Amino acid sequence: MAFYNKVGLLILSEDKSKFLVCQKYAHNFTVEYIMPGGKKDENDDLECLKNEIKQELNCEIDFDSLQMIGIYEDMAAGRSDRDVQIKLYSGKIIGHPIASTEIEKVHWINKNFVDDIRVSSIVRNKIIPDIVARNILL
Numbered sequence: 001m002a003f004y005n006k007v008g009l010l011i012l013s014e015d016k017s018k019f020l021v022c023q024k025y026a027h028n029f030t031v032e033y034i035m036p037g038g039k040k041d042e043n044d045d046l047e048c049l050k051n052e053i054k055q056e057l058n059c060e061i062d063f064d065s066l067q068m069i070g071i072y073e074d075m076a077a078g079r080s081d082r083d084v085q086i087k088l089y090s091g092k093i094i095g096h097p098i099a100s101t102e103i104e105k106v107h108w109i110n111k112n113f114v115d116d117i118r119v120s121s122i123v124r125n126k127i128i129p130d131i132v133a134r135n136i137l138l
Contacts, residue, residue: 002073003076003082003083004039004076004085006035006037006084007038007048007052008089009061010136018109018110019109020107021035021119022099023106024103024104025103031078032118033120034120034123035123036056037052037086045089046061056099057098058097058100059097059098061094065092069090072127073086074122075122077120110137111137114128
């Protein structure tokens with residue numbers, strides 16, 4: 001089992017060429033781009049996503065749009081001595097994402113960010129290659 005167990009939300013642009021990532025404030029271990037979502041404190045994935053997306057992006061989730069994408073594991077952002085597992089869902093949000101609480105900025109990135117060191121290892125090494133191969137991200 002991974003040291004950190006998280007639930008994440010893949011929020012795609014309308015044309016499916018970009019997806020949203022978050023950048024935390026520097027005092028939060030890392031400024032690497034990470035998936036919206038968070039540590040699974042709740043027993044239910046959807047309850048966790050609901051709370052985290054509200055906290056991080058000040059948005060609601062369109063629960064009817066949610067689809068399970070996969071489970072990914074790699075080195076934790078900002079913690080090379082720990083690993084993280086992300087259970088990733090795709091879905092739409094209700095509202096315009098605004099960086100809130102520990103999130104300093106939101107970014108829309110595309111598949112060309114696969115080699116960008118600003119992007120966390122799990123997003124670069126596991127998530128982007130998989131969602132491109134499966135034509136989820138165009």
